[in-house]
Amino acid sequence: MNSLVPLPVLLPILGAGASLALLHHPRIQRWLSLAVLASVVVVAAVLLVQADRHGPQTVWIGAWPETLGIVLVADRLAALMLLVSAIVTLAVLAYSVGQGMTEDEEGAPISVYHPTFLVLVAGVANAFLAGDLFNLFVSFEMLLFASYVLLTLGGTAARVRAGTIYVLVNLLSSTLFLISLAVTYAATGTLTLAHLAQRLAELPDHVSLMIQLLLLTTFAIKAAVFPLSLWLPDSYPTAPAPVTAVFAGLLTKVGVYAILRVQTLLFPGSPLTDLLLWAALLTMLIGILGAVAQSDIKRMLSFTLVSHIGYLILGIALDSRTGTAGTTFYVVHHITIQTALFLVLGLVERRAGSTALMRIGGLARIAPVLAVLFFVPAMNLAGIPPFSGFIGKVGLFQAAQLDGSPLAWTLVAAGAATSLLTLYAVAKTWAVAFWRSPREAHEALEAIGDSVGEAAVEPVPGHDTRPVHQHRGHVHTAAGTVSRRDIEEARRLGDDNEPDRDFYALIQAGEDNRHSPLGMLLPAGALVAASVLLSVIAGPLYALGDRAAVDLHERTPYLSSVLTEEHP
Amino acid sequence: MTVNLTLVLVAAALLGCGVYLVLERSLSRVLVGIVMIGNGVSLSFMVAGGPAGRAPIVSKGGDTGGLTDPLPQAMVLTAIVITLATTAFVLAMAYRSWQLNGHDDVQDDIEDDTIRRLALRDVTSEAYSATTSDYPGDDSSGDPGQGPDDDPLVADAAETEGRSR
Numbered sequence: 001m002n003s004l005v006p007l008p009v010l011l012p013i014l015g016a017g018a019s020l021a022l023l024h025h026p027r028i029q030r031w032l033s034l035a036v037l038a039s040v041v042v043v044a045a046v047l048l049v050q051a052d053r054h055g056p057q058t059v060w061i062g063a064w065p066e067t068l069g070i071v072l073v074a075d076r077l078a079a080l081m082l083l084v085s086a087i088v089t090l091a092v093l094a095y096s097v098g099q100g101m102t103e104d105e106e107g108a109p110i111s112v113y114h115p116t117f118l119v120l121v122a123g124v125a126n127a128f129l130a131g132d133l134f135n136l137f138v139s140f141e142m143l144l145f146a147s148y149v150l151l152t153l154g155g156t157a158a159r160v161r162a163g164t165i166y167v168l169v170n171l172l173s174s175t176l177f178l179i180s181l182a183v184t185y186a187a188t189g190t191l192t193l194a195h196l197a198q199r200l201a202e203l204p205d206h207v208s209l210m211i212q213l214l215l216l217t218t219f220a221i222k223a224a225v226f227p228l229s230l231w232l233p234d235s236y237p238t239a240p241a242p243v244t245a246v247f248a249g250l251l252t253k254v255g256v257y258a259i260l261r262v263q264t265l266l267f268p269g270s271p272l273t274d275l276l277l278w279a280a281l282l283t284m285l286i287g288i289l290g291a292v293a294q295s296d297i298k299r300m301l302s303f304t305l306v307s308h309i310g311y312l313i314l315g316i317a318l319d320s321r322t323g324t325a326g327t328t329f330y331v332v333h334h335i336t337i338q339t340a341l342f343l344v345l346g347l348v349e350r351r352a353g354s355t356a357l358m359r360i361g362g363l364a365r366i367a368p369v370l371a372v373l374f375f376v377p378a379m380n381l382a383g384i385p386p387f388s389g390f391i392g393k394v395g396l397f398q399a400a401q402l403d404g405s406p407l408a409w410t411l412v413a414a415g416a417a418t419s420l421l422t423l424y425a426v427a428k429t430w431a432v433a434f435w436r437s438p439r440e441a442h443e444a445l446e447a448i449g450d451s452v453g454e455a456a457v458e459p460v461p462g463h464d465t466r467p468v469h470q471h472r473g474h475v476h477t478a479a480g481t482v483s484r485r486d487i488e489e490a491r492r493l494g495d496d497n498e499p500d501r502d503f504y505a506l507i508q509a510g511e512d513n514r515h516s517p518l519g520m521l522l523p524a525g526a527l528v529a530a531s532v533l534l535s536v537i538a539g540p541l542y543a544l545g546d547r548a549a550v551d552l553h554e555r556t557p558y559l560s561s562v563l564t565e566e567h568p
Numbered sequence: 569m570t571v572n573l574t575l576v577l578v579a580a581a582l583l584g585c586g587v588y589l590v591l592e593r594s595l596s597r598v599l600v601g602i603v604m605i606g607n608g609v610s611l612s613f614m615v616a617g618g619p620a621g622r623a624p625i626v627s628k629g630g631d632t633g634g635l636t637d638p639l640p641q642a643m644v645l646t647a648i649v650i651t652l653a654t655t656a657f658v659l660a661m662a663y664r665s666w667q668l669n670g671h672d673d674v675q676d677d678i679e680d681d682t683i684r685r686l687a688l689r690d691v692t693s694e695a696y697s698a699t700t701s702d703y704p705g706d707d708s709s710g711d712p713g714q715g716p717d718d719d720p721l722v723a724d725a726a727e728t729e730g731r732s733r
Contacts (some may be wrong), residue, residue, distance in 0.1 A: 134643055141650050148657055157668045161675045164595060164661060168674065171602055171654060172590070178609045178647055185640060186616035293687075 002050065002057040005072045005129065007043045008082055011036050012122035016115040023111045030097045033114045037090040037121065044086045048079040052544065056551075056561040058131065071131035071192060075558055076548035077328060078128045081257055084332050085128070087530065088249050088339045089121045091523040095343050096242035098519020112149065120146035120246070127254045131562060132192040133184065133215075136258060137177050140222065144170050147251060150243045151235065158238045166235035173221035180214035187211065194562035197265050197555065205270075212267045216259065223255025225313055226283035229306045233290065236305075237298035241346025244298065248305050249339030253331055256312045260327065263316055264552040276317030277407050284310030284418040291425045297348070297355040300429060301341055304381060304422055308334055311418075314411050315396050318403050321549045326395035328545035333380075333388040333534055340377045340527035344370065347516055347524060348433070352503040357432045360503040361441030364434040370516065371434050373528050378430065380531055382423035388534035393419060395542065442504035575615045582608030595662040595672040599655065606651040613640045613647070 015036035022029045051057055056075035063069070074082065096113065123143025130136040148170075152163035185191055187207050188199040200208045217228070224232040232252070236244050263271065287307025294300040312334070315327030345355055351367050352360040364371040380387035397415060400408040432441075534541065551557045582604045589601025617640035624638035662672040669675075 134646075138646065145653065145657070152661065152664075155664050160661060160665050160668060164665065164674050167658060167661065168590075168598060168602075171658075174650075175602075175605050175609055179612065181643070182609065182612045182616040182640075185613070185643075 002047075002059060002074075004043055004047055004050070005057050005059040005074050006061065008040050008047075008086065008125035009072075009122050009129065011040055011043070012118040012125065016118035016122065019114045019118065026100075026111060029111065029114050030100070033093055033118055034090070034097065036118060037086065037093055040121070040125070041083070041086040041090055044079065044083040047074045048076075048083050050074075051076050051079040052547070055557050058561050070135050071194070071562055072129040072135075073131040073193075073558065073562055074129055075561075076544065076551055077257075077260070080328065080332065080544065080548060081128045081253070082125055084335050085121075085124050085250050085253075088335055088527070089117075089124075089246060091527045091530075092242045092246045092249075092339060092343065093117060095245075095346070095520050095523040096240075098517050098521075098523065099242065099346070113153065116146045116149045117246075119143075120150065124250050124254055128257060131194065133181055133196070134191045137174070137181060140177065140254070141174060143251065143254065144174065147247060151239045151247075153240060153243065162235040162238040165231055169221065169231040173218055176214065176221070177218040180211065180218055183214060184211050192562075193261070193265055194559050197559060200266055201269070208267065209270060212262075212270060212272070215262050215266075216272070219255045219258040219262065220279070221255070222252065223259060223313075224252050224283075224306050224309055225279050226286055226306075226310070227279075229283065229287065229309070232306055233299055233302040236302045237296065241342060241349060245339045245342035245346070248302070248342050249335045252305065252309060253312075253335055256309065256316075256327075256331060259313070260316050260324070260552070263319070264324065265555060265558060268553070268555065271317070271319035273317050273319055273403075273405075274407060276313055277411055280310045280313035280317055281411055281414050282310075283307065283313060284414055288418045288421040288425070292421060292428075294425075295357050297345055297357065297429055297433065298342075300425055301338070301345065304425065305338055307418055307422070308338075308381075311393065311396055311415060314415065315399060318399050318408065320399055320402065321546070321553055322399035322402055323396070324549035324552055325542065325546040326392065326399045328548050329388075329395055329538075329542050330392035332541065332545075333392045333531070336527060336531045336534060337377050337380050337389065340524065340531050341374070341381065343520075343524040343527060344373045344377070347520055348374065350520075351516060352433075353506050354503065357429065358444070359441070360433050360438070361436045362434070362438040362503070366438070366507075367516070369521065373521075373524055374434070375430065376528055377531055378426040380535075382426055383419045384423070386535055388531065388538055391535060391538045391542070438504040438507055570619050571615060572619070575611050579608045579611035579615065582611065593673045595658065595665060595674060598674065599658045599662060602658065603651065603655060606647070606654075610644045610647055610651075613644045616640050 015033060019029045019032050022032065047057060051074050056073055057079075058074075059072045061070045061072065093114075096117075100113075120143050123139045123141075123146060126139035126142060127136060130139055148163065148167050151166055152159050181191060184196065187203055188196060190196060190199060200211070203211075221228045221231075236247055239247065284307050287303050287305075287310060291300045291303030291307060294303060311330055312327050315323040315325075315330065317323070347370055348360070348363065348367075349355045351370060352363060354360055363374075376387075380389045383389040383393045393415060397412045400412045400415075436444075586601040586603075586605030586608060589597050589604065592598055592601070617637040621634045621636040624635045626632055626635070665672045
């Protein structure tokens with residue numbers, strides 16, 4: 001019994017309620033959410049230390065007897081995930097506060113943002129701590145509903161379009177989850193993971209295999225494993241930068257965590273190694289090929305996100321201590337890195353007005369701080385040696401090599417190829433967006449004959465584009481007469497999400513955002529620093545991952561901790 | 569374990585009709601489909617709970633035999649609440665989509681569509697053309713390797729040249 005365990009869920013939920021009540025005091029609201037998340041970081045750190053020293057920490061909520069209650073368990077893996085997610089969400093919230101304070105968009109429902117974000121955090125924490133499948137379902141719903149709101153924030157056409165697909169896919173996966181819960185309950189009479197671990201072994205093989213496949217399919221949709229990953233690159237890039245960052249960092253990893261938990265705790269005798277290895281292979285290769293084809297940095301990163309889920313699945317599929325340890329380390333690395341990259345992209349978009357490769361250029365000279373902030377995690381993502389991405393990949397490849405089957409060796413080759421292609425994708429981004437000058441970017445855009453090119457020429461000095469003559473709501477130019485309402489309408493439509501001018505034109509017009517607010521730079525910089533720090537503390541962290549992996553494969557620490565707590 | 573065949577059949581029918589509706593394009597039909605699937609799943613929880621029995625209310629020292637399993641019912645209640653919230657949200661989204669576009673169809677991914685069409689016509693990628701034109705100090709905009717000058721979709725010659733580099 002450890003009363004700290006429910007706090008990572010309770011604090012954000014209570015905070016969400018309080019910040020809803022503070023709807024008209026945005027300043028207090030911001031400080032409140034920051035304070036809540038900071039305290040979650042502290043609680044998670046304490047939990048990690050306790051779980052590492054004294055074994056899994058458990059709480060039966062409400063002290064219900066026997067199998068009826070809900071149990072929360074923080075073992076090494078759960079506590080580690082909790083700590084990383086708490087740090088990342090704190091950074092993202094600080095970033096969005098920085099963004100909100102400088103922009104202060106009128107009419108944007110920012111007051112909804114904080115409560116929703118806190119519910120999302122609570123859902124993620126609950127998913128890591130959940131000791132029974134139904135609680136896991138509820139936490140998925142919590143974080144999904146918060147994500148629906150965050151993704152469609154503002155209700156612009158692009159977001160509603162992307163949100164529709166996201167919501168429908170996730171609704172179907174939730175339905176599938178419910179069906180698998182019904183099947184599981186009908187077969188075993190319980191949904192508590194610890195009880196299931198004992199009872200599933202007694203079931204006939206085909207029944208438990210069906211339950212396993214149902215659960216794996218459900219979680220594979222959440223985690224964006226290849227055949228079920230196509231929704232992700234479509235929906236993530238349209239959201240506001242901090243939202244995309246937290247989605248990319250955490251939501252898919254919750255699915256990976258669920259797969260890892262279910263595979264090790266419930267189905268230790270049936271690893272389905274070949275099936276998962278194939279899924280990992282296809283996820284890696286098809287994801288990265290998609291990334292290479294993209295011409296927008298956000299979409300490119302969304303595809304690398306899918307692709308690198310393949311590495312995580314590889315570690316899980318091997319069903320060995322080294323594999324699980326590799327996955328644990330890689331999850332930590334990938335959460336940090338992916339969130340950091342999307343946060344930096346938010347700054348790039350703010351500075352250059354776009355993240356489309358065609359429209360921007362010269363950022364290395366114009367915004368050197370941004371360039372460094374992008375370069376470091378990008379190289380880390382590709383797995384260049386001193387960084388944690390390299391260490392994680394080496395760990396996973398070692399695990400695959402220990403497995404020794406031809407398919408595992410194929411995965412090593414595919415993993416290396418994926419790593420190189422990632423390097424290619426980020427290097428291309430670097431060369432185009434950061435190295436060439438904005439003028440070259442502009443000329444290239446014109447040469448390709450993009451319609452944007454023509455629109456972009458207008459604001460260049462010397463071309464006065466102000467209407468020649470205005471009369472009674474109409475604008476008279478040499479070319480003809482246009483109703484002013486039409487112009488206004490066209491401007492409004494064009495202005496909506498995608499600015500009509502590329503970076504060069506913005507610079508020429510002097511309308512580029514020269515100032516990157518410190519409130520956004522600092523959190524992004526802190527996350528990048530944290531990602532570099534990961535390679536410094538890689539030794540202890542990997543050892544912790546290894547201990548977590550030993551726990552997961554032995555199963556006894558988890559089971560004995562949950563089942564003795566049951567009858568105090 | 570005895571199974572109530574009626575419940576199974578009704579759940580199956582609801583799920584089947586729901587899946588059919590979910591495959592439609594219009595969001596409001598998809599929504600009806602999702603509600604039907606949700607109800608079908610709720611019924612399947614009733615099946616999972618085993619045979620019906622007395623109401624699960626236990627007085628102190630009372631008889632607990634022959635009670636219905638209350639746990640699946642509690643789960644179904646949660647699931648119903650979630651379905652309600654889902655319905656409200658999807659309905660609002662369908663309405664917003666109708667406000668913005670005049671219809672509530674689920675739309676294709678625009679960017680993806682563009683890339684696919686360009687690939688079908690075998691056009692060099694924008695970023696590729698951009699990198700090949702990227703010669704520092706070269707101010708002649710008529711570089712032949714720069715890609716097609718006019719419409720990228722028809723200029724085949726410039727394109728093959730670009731690819732052979």
